[in-house]
Amino acid sequence: MDREFSQQERDAMPTEKLQTVVILSGGLDSTTLLYELLDAGHEVKALSFNYGQRHDRELEAAKTLARLTGVEHRTVDISGLSALFGANALTDLSVAVPHGEYTPATIAVTMVPNRNMIMLSIAAGWAVSLKFPSIAFGAHAGSYTPYPDCQPSFVAAMNCATQLCDFHAITVLAPFVDWHKAEIVRRGQALGVPFELTWSCYQGANLHCGKCSTCLDRRAAFAECGLIDPVPYQS
Amino acid sequence: MDREFSQQERDAMPTEKLQTVVILSGGLDSTTLLYELLDAGHEVKALSFNYGQRHDRELEAAKTLARLTGVEHRTVDISGLSALFGANALTDLSVAVPHGEYTPATIAVTMVPNRNMIMLSIAAGWAVSLKFPSIAFGAHAGSYTPYPDCQPSFVAAMNCATQLCDFHAITVLAPFVDWHKAEIVRRGQALGVPFELTWSCYQGANLHCGKCSTCLDRRAAFAECGLIDPVPYQS
Numbered sequence: 001m002d003r004e005f006s007q008q009e010r011d012a013m014p015t016e017k018l019q020t021v022v023i024l025s026g027g028l029d030s031t032t033l034l035y036e037l038l039d040a041g042h043e044v045k046a047l048s049f050n051y052g053q054r055h056d057r058e059l060e061a062a063k064t065l066a067r068l069t070g071v072e073h074r075t076v077d078i079s080g081l082s083a084l085f086g087a088n089a090l091t092d093l094s095v096a097v098p099h100g101e102y103t104p105a106t107i108a109v110t111m112v113p114n115r116n117m118i119m120l121s122i123a124a125g126w127a128v129s130l131k132f133p134s135i136a137f138g139a140h141a142g143s144y145t146p147y148p149d150c151q152p153s154f155v156a157a158m159n160c161a162t163q164l165c166d167f168h169a170i171t172v173l174a175p176f177v178d179w180h181k182a183e184i185v186r187r188g189q190a191l192g193v194p195f196e197l198t199w200s201c202y203q204g205a206n207l208h209c210g211k212c213s214t215c216l217d218r219r220a221a222f223a224e225c226g227l228i229d230p231v232p233y234q235s
Numbered sequence: 236m237d238r239e240f241s242q243q244e245r246d247a248m249p250t251e252k253l254q255t256v257v258i259l260s261g262g263l264d265s266t267t268l269l270y271e272l273l274d275a276g277h278e279v280k281a282l283s284f285n286y287g288q289r290h291d292r293e294l295e296a297a298k299t300l301a302r303l304t305g306v307e308h309r310t311v312d313i314s315g316l317s318a319l320f321g322a323n324a325l326t327d328l329s330v331a332v333p334h335g336e337y338t339p340a341t342i343a344v345t346m347v348p349n350r351n352m353i354m355l356s357i358a359a360g361w362a363v364s365l366k367f368p369s370i371a372f373g374a375h376a377g378s379y380t381p382y383p384d385c386q387p388s389f390v391a392a393m394n395c396a397t398q399l400c401d402f403h404a405i406t407v408l409a410p411f412v413d414w415h416k417a418e419i420v421r422r423g424q425a426l427g428v429p430f431e432l433t434w435s436c437y438q439g440a441n442l443h444c445g446k447c448s449t450c451l452d453r454r455a456a457f458a459e460c461g462l463i464d465p466v467p468y469q470s
Contacts (some may be wrong), residue, residue, distance in 0.1 A: 077315035084361045114360035121356040125349035154399040161392040
């Protein structure tokens, strides 16, 4: 006798849902991730953070990119945290943004303590309330970014925690975690990411400064790919 | 020849530092934890969260208890998250606080999504900036609190993540995680915790309501110990 599943049985079957909250800074990595997820067929909602950045260029870029891709976008204000963390070049206008490549000293002054865990935990909270099964962020360890909270081991540990934080499990997606930035640029190019709309610079001038660690990092990645960065630089 | 360590050598030795950021809600569990840590010789700093609670009785209690114990206390405003999470009985005055024991339905309406992970990640951020080696929270699984983010497995996963989130490892302390609430009451009694200064009720009236799940939980714990809860109840 032929067996067939009833509609009721079918409805009760687990389906792999592609619904993801992506942390969107408006920079190159997270924007490429947004395009990657959309290309893979995910229903995406985008989340940005106002952590008291010294400028809102990133947040404006995120808003523009979300609108362009037709993705719901929310910005959450966590600037109240700055009361805990003291002076920091990313949030405090009186602290100079260091020029040059990443070093332990420039990392310390450009890092909001535990920023990735804080952003992931809030993204997971939104995913809980949406009943979305996954959250994603554009971390990549590569050779240029020694930030501990961009390493595969950190992502794996967070993924364990988000599996257990609520009645429904949440998976952390970080598909670029062992990519180099140049590989992200190449992938973004293939996906048609409008790089000219992204914002990476730690400074908030009209143009990218071209001198801070994140500008140097970005320019090097485009150069490595033999591509022209469509973003104009001051220098 | 007698060997002795120079002062320089001594200074370079790792010492087990007892320095902990404790998440202090002003309730019975976190207050007992504060006293436990102080009793064990920790240098403690206390962190509370304004997540848009429907009342500030908890935060007032936390402030009073920190002052009484001479512990530095900060309150961080994360009420901006409420834009993400929609209506919730803990934050929205138009949603009634359910009476009676914890059930999946009352839990859903009284839970800020992923609250413990969010609070732990911010506490870890403060510990990073203080160079404190540990953070602590008063989670207890017991029989009455089926919240996933109060379970030992969740605490263990978060502890993995906080070991890896920064250049210095942070340990999550949750010494009550497999205790019942009555055991915490008994321990608090032994430590001389001023229970009369703690606030547990989800409502923000002058007196504890005696009817919400957390009031019922608290009263049952005192009754189980054969102790009188010094907090007055409406009913």
